[in-house]
Structure formats: C-alpha cells, structure tokens
Amino acid sequence: MVHLGGAVVLLLLSLISSTEPMEKCPENADLSFLENLTPAPGKSIDMSVGSLEPLYNFARLFIEAVQPNNFPLELAINASRNVPLNISLLVEYEAGYLVCLILAILYVLIMPVVGGVLAWNHLHLKKRSPNKTSTASSICPHMVIILETCLAVVVILLLTGVILAFTTNNKVRENMKPSLEQLSTDIKKVDDILKLIPKNTRAVINGFSIPKREITKELNETGNVIGETLISSFDRSVREALSALALSVQDASGALTNLEKMEMKRKDLQARHRVIQLRLQAIQSELQRIQTGCPDCNVSDASNLETVADFHQIPSVQPQLDQLNGFSSILATNIVREGNLSFYSIPQICSNQLEPTITELVLDLEDSEEYLRNSSGRIPTLRSLSNSVSSLRLAVQQYRRDVDYYDYVRWAVAVVFCMLILVIVILMVVALCLGLPIEYFPSLYSSLTKDRFKHTAVYLLRSAVVMTFFFSWLFLILVFITLLIGGNAHTLGCRSWKSGALFELLDQWEDLFLVGPGYNTTYGINSTHTTNFSQELNSTQNIKVKFQAAEVYHGCMRGESLFYSMHMHEVLNMDAFLNASKYLGVFNQSFQTLSVNLDGVTLLQPDGRQALLKFKSSTLNLIKYTALLDLLSQPVVGTDLTAFAEGLDKAAQLQGNETVKEDLKKVANMTRNLTQLVELQELDAREMSTSVRSMREISQKYQGNADRALNSITETEEAIHLQTPYIVRNVSQCVLKKGERYISEYLDWVRNAVINMVLDCKWLPVSVDNIYTAACLNIIDPWNAFWLCLGWCWALLIPGVILSIHTARHWWQAVPKSLSVTLKDLDSSPGMTKSYKSLK
Structure with missing residues (x-):
C-alpha cells in the first residue's frame, strides 16, 4: 500500500480507498483440464483348479525333471533376431525330450517284436500234443492271487487315468476359447493403453489452451480493471x-x-x-x-x-x-x-x-503454447513397445481361430484315443468281473458256467492285449507330441515367467523399449522459445533406456510410474522442461513496463475552467x-x-x-x-x-x-x-500473479498427468498376470495334465499287458480239455447257440 505524505486529506482518502481492494486478487477459476487420464486397471481372472491342482503340480515336477536346464537366453535372443540357431545348444536344452523320443522309438520297435513273440508262443502252445496236460495247480495259489490283485489294481489305475484324461482333455477344450478371448482382450488392453500414451500426452499438452484462454481473458480485461479500479477509487471524489x-x-x-x-x-x-x-x-x-x-x-x-x-x-x-x-x-x-x-x-x-x-502478450502466449507443443516431442511415448504389442495383438487375432480349430482337432483325436483306452480297460474290467468271482467263489457256479466264463474272460484279456499292441504306439506318439508342446510351453513361458528369465529376454530384445519422440516433431515456428529446440528434440529420438523389465513389473505392482521404473527421468528432466520461467519471461518483462496515460481525462475542459x-x-x-x-x-x-x-x-x-x-x-x-x-x-x-x-x-x-x-x-x-501509476502497477501485478498461478498450476498438472496418469502402469501387472493365467494356468497346465494322464494310462498298459497275459494263461490252463466237445454239443442246442457263438 502506497501513501503520499503531505497530500490533502481528499488525496489520502482516495489513495487508501484505491489500494485496499488491489491487494486482494481474485482466486483462480476452476481449471477444467484437471482430468484423470489414469487407465483403469483390468479385473484379475479368478483361477480355481480345485482337486486337479495336485495333478498339475505333478505334471510341472515331471516337466522340470525332463527339462531341468535354465532358460536358453542365447537361443531365445537369436530366435528373436532371426539368427541361425546353435544346434548343440538346442540339443542340450532339449536333451530330456530327445531321451523320451529315443525311448519312444525303442518302444515302437520292441512292441512288434514282443507281440510277434507272444503270438508265436500262443500258436506254439496250441500245437502241443493234446495228451500233454497242464493244470491250474502248476502255479502257486498265492502267486495267482497276487497276479489277479495286481491286474485289478492296474485296471483301477487305468480307469482312473482314463477318467482324468477325459477330464483334463475337456478342461483344455473348455478353457481354450475363453482363455484365447481373455488373452486377446488383455493384449488389446495393453495395446490400446500404449497407443493412448501419445494421445493422452497430446491431450495434456493441448490443455495449455485453457490457462491461455484464462490468461488472455485476464489480459483483455486488464485495461477495464484498471479503469474500473480508478473509477471505484475516485468515484466519490x-x-x-x-x-x-x-x-x-x-x-x-x-x-x-x-x-x-x-x-x-x-x-x-x-x-x-x-x-x-x-x-x-x-x-x-x-x-x-x-x-x-x-x-x-x-x-x-x-x-x-x-x-x-x-x-x-x-x-x-x-x-x-x-x-x-x-x-x-x-x-x-x-x-x-x-x-x-x-x-x-x-x-x-x-x-x-x-x-x-x-496483443503482444497474447502472441507470446501462443508462442509459448507452440513451443510447449513442439517440446512435448521429448516426452517418452514407448512407441517401439506399442508397435511390438500391436504385432503380438495382430498375431493373436490372426491365429486365434486356427489355434481353436487345431485344439478342437486335438480334442477329437484325444477323445478317440481315450475311448480306445477306455475300451481296453472295459475289456479288462469285464474279464476280471467274469474271472475273479469264479476264482474266489467257485461253489456258486456250475462246472459248465465256470468254464465258459473263464473261457470268455481269457478271450477278453487277449483282445485287450491285442488292442494294446495295435494302438499303444499311437498313444505314445500322442503323448510325446503333447508333452513336447506343453512341456516347452511351460518351461519357456510359464516357468521362465516365474523365475524371471523371461524378463531377461525382454531386456535383451533390441528396439523393444526405445524411448521415442512424442506425438509432434514439427518445430518450425519463429519465437524466442525455439532456440536449439531441434537439437534437443533430435537428441531424444530412439534412446535405449537402461532398465530391467522385472523392475518395471514389480515397480508397477508397487504403484510406481513408468517414468521412474523405466528411468525416463534420466532422459527427460521434467523440472527443467516444465520450468515456468520459460513461459513467463516476456510476460513478466511486459508487465513491468505497463503504463497508462490519462492526460486526456479532465473533469473540466480549459474553456470551461476559463x-x-x-x-x-x-x-x-x-x-x-x-x-x-x-x-x-x-x-x-x-x-x-x-x-x-x-x-x-x-x-x-x-x-x-x-x-x-x-x-x-x-x-x-x-x-x-x-x-x-x-x-x-x-x-x-x-x-x-x-x-x-x-x-x-x-x-x-x-x-x-x-x-x-x-x-x-x-x-x-x-x-x-x-x-x-500505482493502480496500474497493482492491477498488473495482480494479473501477473494470476497468470503465474495459471501457468504454474498447469505445468504442475502436466508433470503429474504425464508421470502419474499417462505413464501410470497399475494396469500392467494385472494384464500381464491375466495373460499368464489365461495361457499357463487355464491352457498349458490342463494340457500337461492331459498328456500326463494319457502317459499314465500308456505306462500302465505295459504291466496291464503282462499281467493280462499271465492271468489269461492261468485261466486258460484251468479250462478242461473236454470243454471243446461240450461246446460243440452246446452248439447244437437251440438255446445256447446264439450266446456261444457270440462268446466264440
């Protein structure tokens, strides 16, 4: 407040009345550009495998036993760069599957030999002299009980394996389409958010028009405010x-x-x-x-x-x-x-x-807006990562239907194979249901019934053995193919994700995390702000920031911004970039020299005074x-x-x-x-x-x-x-302070919007975890559980074959040699002809 000593009382009163209201500048208007640009985090997928969790864990343990090697970082990097693979490293990494392949080949080669031997042995036994008798008593009764019990246990395990194989096969099929949809949705969300970064940056920078409009409004009203202040100050006088x-x-x-x-x-x-x-x-x-x-x-x-x-x-x-x-x-x-x-x-x-x-100040504001818009090219946009995610999104969209179709084919083939195993198991179950009661409760059946049931049980077991020899190699091929695909998918994707090795691959991926220029790279304006601007902008193009993908992931989980977790602050100093003095230099200078000449304002003209x-x-x-x-x-x-x-x-x-x-x-x-x-x-x-x-x-x-x-x-x-002059100075200082507040609030909002809104990444862990859940937990885990159950059944078929052969031999030896004559007599009986022919 300025007082003029020695002036008349009227002048003192006018000074006091004129300076009091000028000390109170009006508050800033509500800036409507303070909008929330933070992407909404997605909803996490609920995953509940229930009783199948132990089966999934066992499949993971088996895969880790088959493929215990660390993540092949060098192979993955070469594959990502289209460099020829190192065969020795590939063989070393896939050594477990090569061993499984060798065993499968040996099995496929041995099975015909074993089948031929068994067939020759069966035919050789048929050519024995009929006078050479053998009785069931040639085998120890305890051994028979153990043999039949083991066969029953194997059959029960086979039946359990078939049921689990059906369950996991259907689980894969049920999860495939929703998981692919979820996978596509989350990748699309990531892609959309990454593409929104330049757009949101543009929206943030374009927000300068709002403080510019408010400041322009204040500037246009400055003369009127000075005049109204003078009028209100001297109106009474x-x-x-x-x-x-x-x-x-x-x-x-x-x-x-x-x-x-x-x-x-x-x-x-x-x-x-x-x-x-x-x-x-x-x-x-x-x-x-x-x-x-x-x-x-x-x-x-x-x-x-x-x-x-x-x-x-x-x-x-x-x-x-x-x-x-x-x-x-x-x-x-x-x-x-x-x-x-x-x-x-x-x-x-x-x-x-x-x-x-x-007018000059408004033009300077326009220059400041243009400078800020052009300077925003230095704000990181992660365009390279967005392009990579877009390519992944296109690939998922392109192959999603094919993957779903091939999974349908896989499901159908798996159902056929499971049905074959189920048929084999049913033959064994029926054979046991016919043979075991006669073994343990012979008094309940007549002699003819016992012999006929045993004869039928023997043929059922032999049929199961024959089907096993015919189809087991197909089971093995299916098991190996699903194991190779599911196992590698687990180790290369799921296990490497859990161990963090996948993050190391992303760290080594060239051109994936380049800090590219912003949305606008034109800098042809003529103003005081553009000095060395093009050099500053070119220096920020395609800079590879030094950070770790794991650090970004865990930082986003903690709520950190990509600006810090990706070390973008080392590339762009936001404090220097958003320094208000850059945008208020001319503004301050012009207001320091602001003046008004009111010599033409007279209350009484000279002629009137005269x-x-x-x-x-x-x-x-x-x-x-x-x-x-x-x-x-x-x-x-x-x-x-x-x-x-x-x-x-x-x-x-x-x-x-x-x-x-x-x-x-x-x-x-x-x-x-x-x-x-x-x-x-x-x-x-x-x-x-x-x-x-x-x-x-x-x-x-x-x-x-x-x-x-x-x-x-x-x-x-x-x-x-x-x-x-004092009123002009006070009003201009008031307008200047309001303009500074507008600019400062806007620049503070730009800093907060870019760092904490545009580059907010709370959505990233949720989307990535959803992708992991959809791919690993909902598809790969049931997939691996399926081949495990199928392999379980295939592995049990081997002891099942052995036990079936010995059990059938024991039961066959227990059938009297006169049974053939009796059966021929029964053939002539009208009541038994049909049932006997079916058994025969």
Whole structure:
C-alpha cells in the first residue's frame, strides 16, 4: 500500500480507498483440464483348479525333471533376431525330450517284436500234443492271487487315468476359447493403453489452451480493471468535485438568467414609468381644467397623483451580463456531463492504450503454447513397445481361430484315443468281473458256467492285449507330441515367467523399449522459445533406456510410474522442461513496463475552467441589491388610483352639468386604465425584486462555490493522475500473479498427468498376470495334465499287458480239455447257440 505524505486529506482518502481492494486478487477459476487420464486397471481372472491342482503340480515336477536346464537366453535372443540357431545348444536344452523320443522309438520297435513273440508262443502252445496236460495247480495259489490283485489294481489305475484324461482333455477344450478371448482382450488392453500414451500426452499438452484462454481473458480485461479500479477509487471524489462544479454552474446559470430578467424588467419598468408619468400629468391637467371651468364642483385633489418609485434610478446590469456572456456557450455544452463522460471513459481509454501490449502478450502466449507443443516431442511415448504389442495383438487375432480349430482337432483325436483306452480297460474290467468271482467263489457256479466264463474272460484279456499292441504306439506318439508342446510351453513361458528369465529376454530384445519422440516433431515456428529446440528434440529420438523389465513389473505392482521404473527421468528432466520461467519471461518483462496515460481525462475542459474563473471574477457582488430592493419595494403611485377613480365617479354623479359630468367620467376611465398599467408595473417590480433577491443570494456565495469547484476538480484530477501509476502497477501485478498461478498450476498438472496418469502402469501387472493365467494356468497346465494322464494310462498298459497275459494263461490252463466237445454239443442246442457263438 502506497501513501503520499503531505497530500490533502481528499488525496489520502482516495489513495487508501484505491489500494485496499488491489491487494486482494481474485482466486483462480476452476481449471477444467484437471482430468484423470489414469487407465483403469483390468479385473484379475479368478483361477480355481480345485482337486486337479495336485495333478498339475505333478505334471510341472515331471516337466522340470525332463527339462531341468535354465532358460536358453542365447537361443531365445537369436530366435528373436532371426539368427541361425546353435544346434548343440538346442540339443542340450532339449536333451530330456530327445531321451523320451529315443525311448519312444525303442518302444515302437520292441512292441512288434514282443507281440510277434507272444503270438508265436500262443500258436506254439496250441500245437502241443493234446495228451500233454497242464493244470491250474502248476502255479502257486498265492502267486495267482497276487497276479489277479495286481491286474485289478492296474485296471483301477487305468480307469482312473482314463477318467482324468477325459477330464483334463475337456478342461483344455473348455478353457481354450475363453482363455484365447481373455488373452486377446488383455493384449488389446495393453495395446490400446500404449497407443493412448501419445494421445493422452497430446491431450495434456493441448490443455495449455485453457490457462491461455484464462490468461488472455485476464489480459483483455486488464485495461477495464484498471479503469474500473480508478473509477471505484475516485468515484466519490469526482462526484463531490462535479457536484461543486454543478453548484457553481447553477450559480452562473441562475445569475445569467436573473441578470437577463433584471435588465429586461429594468427596461420595461423605466419605459412604463415614463408612460405612467405622462398619463398622470394628463389626468392632473384634465382635472385642473375641469376645476378651472367649474370652481364649485367638488373635484378630487389631483396633487398626489405622482409616481413614488423612480425606476429610472435602477442601475443597468448589462456590464455583469457582458461578463457572463462567455458562460452561455459553456452552459450549452453541459460541462458537468462532459466531466462525467470523461471520467467514466477511463476504462475504455486504458483498454485502448493497453491493446498493443496485450496483443503482444497474447502472441507470446501462443508462442509459448507452440513451443510447449513442439517440446512435448521429448516426452517418452514407448512407441517401439506399442508397435511390438500391436504385432503380438495382430498375431493373436490372426491365429486365434486356427489355434481353436487345431485344439478342437486335438480334442477329437484325444477323445478317440481315450475311448480306445477306455475300451481296453472295459475289456479288462469285464474279464476280471467274469474271472475273479469264479476264482474266489467257485461253489456258486456250475462246472459248465465256470468254464465258459473263464473261457470268455481269457478271450477278453487277449483282445485287450491285442488292442494294446495295435494302438499303444499311437498313444505314445500322442503323448510325446503333447508333452513336447506343453512341456516347452511351460518351461519357456510359464516357468521362465516365474523365475524371471523371461524378463531377461525382454531386456535383451533390441528396439523393444526405445524411448521415442512424442506425438509432434514439427518445430518450425519463429519465437524466442525455439532456440536449439531441434537439437534437443533430435537428441531424444530412439534412446535405449537402461532398465530391467522385472523392475518395471514389480515397480508397477508397487504403484510406481513408468517414468521412474523405466528411468525416463534420466532422459527427460521434467523440472527443467516444465520450468515456468520459460513461459513467463516476456510476460513478466511486459508487465513491468505497463503504463497508462490519462492526460486526456479532465473533469473540466480549459474553456470551461476559463469561463468559471471569469464568472468568479465577475462584479456581481458590487451590485447594490439592498438599495435596489428598497427602490423596487416603493409604490409606483402615491395615490390609490382605484379609490381615486371611484371618487371621480361619485363626483360626476353629483354634477348637474352634463359636460362636467362627462368629463369627470372620462377622467375616471383614464384613471382606471392607468390602474392596469400601474398593476403591471408593480408586478414587474415584484418579479424584479425576486430576481434581485436571487442575485443577492448568488452574489454572497458564487465566488466561494467557484473556488471550491476549481480546487476540488484540480485536486481530484491531480490525485487521479498521481495515483494511476500505482493502480496500474497493482492491477498488473495482480494479473501477473494470476497468470503465474495459471501457468504454474498447469505445468504442475502436466508433470503429474504425464508421470502419474499417462505413464501410470497399475494396469500392467494385472494384464500381464491375466495373460499368464489365461495361457499357463487355464491352457498349458490342463494340457500337461492331459498328456500326463494319457502317459499314465500308456505306462500302465505295459504291466496291464503282462499281467493280462499271465492271468489269461492261468485261466486258460484251468479250462478242461473236454470243454471243446461240450461246446460243440452246446452248439447244437437251440438255446445256447446264439450266446456261444457270440462268446466264440
């Protein structure tokens, strides 16, 4: 607050009233660009495998046992770069599967040999001499029980394996389509968010238009605010000064009007006074003539018929009127109204004078916006990662239907193979159901029934063995193919994800995490901001930031921004980039020199001031108003003319002489006519007295009023011109502070929006975990559990074959040799023909 010591009280009051409101700048408007640009994190997939979890764990343990090697980082890097693979490293990594392949080949080669041996042995036994008998008692009973029990256990395990194989096969099929959809959805989400980074960056930078609009609005209103502040500060003083001026103008106007009336009435009174004197003399002469001609007539005395007030003694006020002649033109222009218009035109004057500076500041703001837009090319956008994710997204979309179709084919083939195993298991189960009761409860069956059931059970077991020899190699091929695909998918994808080896591959992947330029790389503007801008921008193109993918993942899980977890702050210094001084340099300089010239604002124009000074120096106070009022207060005629005329009428009535009578009546009429003139003279005298009294009042105060008006106007004008620089400075500082707040708030929001919103990555762990869940837990784990169950069944088929062969041999030996004759007899029996043929 600025106080001017030594000034008049009015000036001090105006300073105090003008500076108080300027210390309180209005609060900033609500910036609508503070929007939340943070991507919404996706919803995690619920994964509940239930009772199959132990089976999945066992499959993982088996795969890790088959493929215990570490993640083949070098092979993966070469594959990603389309470099020829190192065969020795590939063989070393796939050594477990090569061993499985060798075992499978050996199995496929050995199975025909073993099958041929068993077939030869079976045929050789049939060619033995029928006299050579063998009994069931050749095998130890305990061994038989163990043999049959083991076969039953194997069959139960086979049945369990088949059920689990069906379950896991269907699980893979059920999860395939939703998981592919989920995989596509999450990859699409990641791709969309990465593509939104440049768009959101553009939206953040384009937000500069809002503070620019607010600042421009403030700038355009600066002149008006300065003017309104001046008006509000000096409105009372100006009203008082103009009121004093109006009072002085009123005095001058009243004086001019009254003087004109006085001069006009003076002329009328003096002219009429001469007429009255002449008529009075005529009446006196006529009465004297009548009195001379008729001495005995009782005629009224006409000696008092004389004027009392001598209006010729009224002085002329023409000199004073001449002194006020220049004021008539001032009254015509209404100097008070002109003073009001001049004072209230201050806002427009300020706006007009500040318009060039405001235009320069607005252009500077536009340059700042353009500079910021071009400089935003230095903000990292992860365009290379976005391109990689887009390629992955296209690949998923392209091959999703094919993968689903091939999985359907796999599911159908697996169902066929499972059905074959199920048939083999059912043959074994039925054989056991026929043979075991006879072994342990022989008394419940007749001899023929027992022999027939055993014969049937033997054929069922042999059929199961034959089907096993025919299809087991196909089972093995399916198991190996699914193991190779699922096992490598688990070790290369799922296990490497858990161990973090996949992150190491991403760290070595060239052109994946390049910090590319922003959305706008044009920098052709001509402004003070573009110095060395192109060099700064080119220095940030395609920079490989040094960070670890695992660090990014875990940092995003902790809620860190990609700006820090990817070490983008080492590439772009946000504090220097968003330094408000870059955008407020010209702004501050222009406001430091802001000024307004109000020399053209005057409450009283020079001609009006001269007229008021002339009015002040006029001789209105030299007129003898009291003597003039005394003169005007005197009667016009010393005799009451009406009474005198009535006296003449009475005297005429008393006259006998008609001539005298008529003469008196004529004189009476002349008197009455003169009465009207006298009354008009008295009226003008009264009116002139009113003007004189008004002039007497004006003469007493017109000089003081003029002095007050001139002093008040002078002091107010001086205060306005003296206070204007301070008001301009305070208002400009207020606008400057508001502009700085707008820019600072916007730049702070840009920093927060880019770091904590645009580059927020809370969505990343959720999406990546969903991809892991969809691919590994929902597809690969059931896939591996399926081949494990299928391999389980295949592995159990081997002991099942061995046990089935021995069990069938034991049961076959227990069938009597006479059974063939009996069966032939039964063939001829109508009731048994059909059932026997079916068993045969």
